[in-house]
Amino acid sequence: MKILVIEDESALRETIISYLEGEGFLCEYAGSLESGNEKVCLYEYDCILVDIGLPDGSGLTLISKLKEFHPETGIIIISAKNSIDDKISGLDLGADDYLTKPFHLPELNSRIKSLLRRRKFEGKQAVVIENLTILPENRQVFVGNELLQLTKSEFDLLLFFTSNRGRVLSKESIAEHLWGDFADAADSFDFVYSHLKNLRRKLTEKAAKDYFQNVYGTGYVFMAE
């Protein structure tokens, strides 16, 4: 899977690429609108991350161009401008998703994976981990052949973890993934803990092994072979 990261802040770009490469993606980058345009014209990508506020222009112009030449490429806007206008016009132009800086890297990763599942496999691709089968489109989880009853949040949680296998997921990023802006609303970390406890119980009850590990003070890791 090839991903193009168009972002002018080199430090941010490096961390994004470093995280995504750890997920097995092939990453290329562009630091300006011009070089981004060039790359888009020359090569094909599965997914493009584009910053709106580039020094030589708005990333929005690139989106319409991209939609013309490579309509199958997934587009995620990353922007520091939490402005509704940009969000709406970006999605109107054909972007698939919109992330506001600062975002959590696992969140970006899970959005990219979800986007690729939708685009490449029309969402029909199952996520298989050992004896665990997840059907994202149907929102179903099987342990072996047995259907697991999960709540909406528990399912989202499981998908988020499996998208970021082997990664330390902080409580903050989990809470934000589940509840968005509401994450800092309440004692969301306790809630993350309770949700995770329930999810682990349901999984282990069905004889799936306990994939989750605590990371001291930070969060949790989903470990699988």
Next chain:
Amino acid sequence: MRLQAKINVRFLVLMFLIFSVAGVVFYYMIGEVANRNVREMLESRRAYIILNLQKGSLLTDSFSSPDNSIFIRHMDQSRQYRIYSDTLAYDQAEKELIPFRKLTFTASSGNHHYKVVLLQSLLEMEDFRMLIFTFLGGLFLFVMTSLFLVNSWLFSKAWNPFLKSLSVLNSWNFSEGKSAHFDTTGIDEFDQLNDLLQNMMQKIRTDFVILKEFTENASHELQTPLAIIKSKLELILQDRSLSDEQHRQIQAAFESTIRLSKLNEALLLLSKIENQQFVGQKEIDFCQLVQSRIEYLSDLFDLKKIDVTVQIDSLVLFTMNPLLAEILINNLLSNALRHNHENGRIFVHAGYQEITISNTGKNQELDASGLFRRFAKQVSTGESNGLGLSIAFEICKANHILLSYHYTDGMHHFVLKQES
């Protein structure tokens, strides 16, 4: 009170005062003039009578004129006097007592002495005075009415450009791009005012744009470094070879960065609301909005075992930007959740054009005055930045909704109500 009404009232009161004073002065002046007239008349008669008496048409007996206005009586001894007085006498024609001016004097011709009484009816003078007053009263009413009408007409004519400018100002919204336009009025003062307004609006508009750009740029400039710090820390946290202590330190830095970026976002949101940068208002069904938000957050409520009840008696519609409406309800619900205790209750009631979100919590009334202030943390709950309620308050203020707080029956109530 409208300017015209105010001017009219003052005008009428002043006119009334002026006419009253003028009336009183006039009354005495006419009286004086009439008095003099009568006096002159009597004096000229006196002169005539004296002249005639001296000419020799001597009287040995008394004389009364047929209309009872002259009495001459012969006197034995000579005495000199001349007295004016007022008297009442019966008048045959009018058949009533009428006022008279009376002149009593003495005259001599040789050895003959006379006492003469001259009477002059004041009835005509009274009539005359009445006539003048009726006329004056009529004139007063006429002048008042016509001045009033002329004044009103002139006023509306003269102030028309002002009212036009006012309506231009009223319909002007500085967050919209177009600048207001004033027609030239031909009146120097108004043209000057309009010029000043135009310049001022231009200035406000540019300031607004600059501020807006600054807000957005500040957001951009701050969020980018924050994003870098955050993602770098997140990457370091992935490193499982770190010691627990190192993990703890980095985690603390990571959490603070998140807090900082949330704080930055919240402050930017506040300034955006205050600058009225949220346009695109829609009529929003708050009952539906609250229900959908509660549903979305149901597991948060469940985990704290909070009983959420929604009672809808009436449709509640507020007009505002949809995103702001969502933030508003989010903040109020999260407030109700955060300050609740386990097994608590949240009760949402929609009544006529008002919606109340009530929650259990601390069994004590909160200080309502400080509640909506920024960074007003009443209880320190770690994750709260103390801006949630002030954001809700600012959203309400910008959209003409009253957000109020009261505490009854162990519940904290937050009421949203359309400003009347």
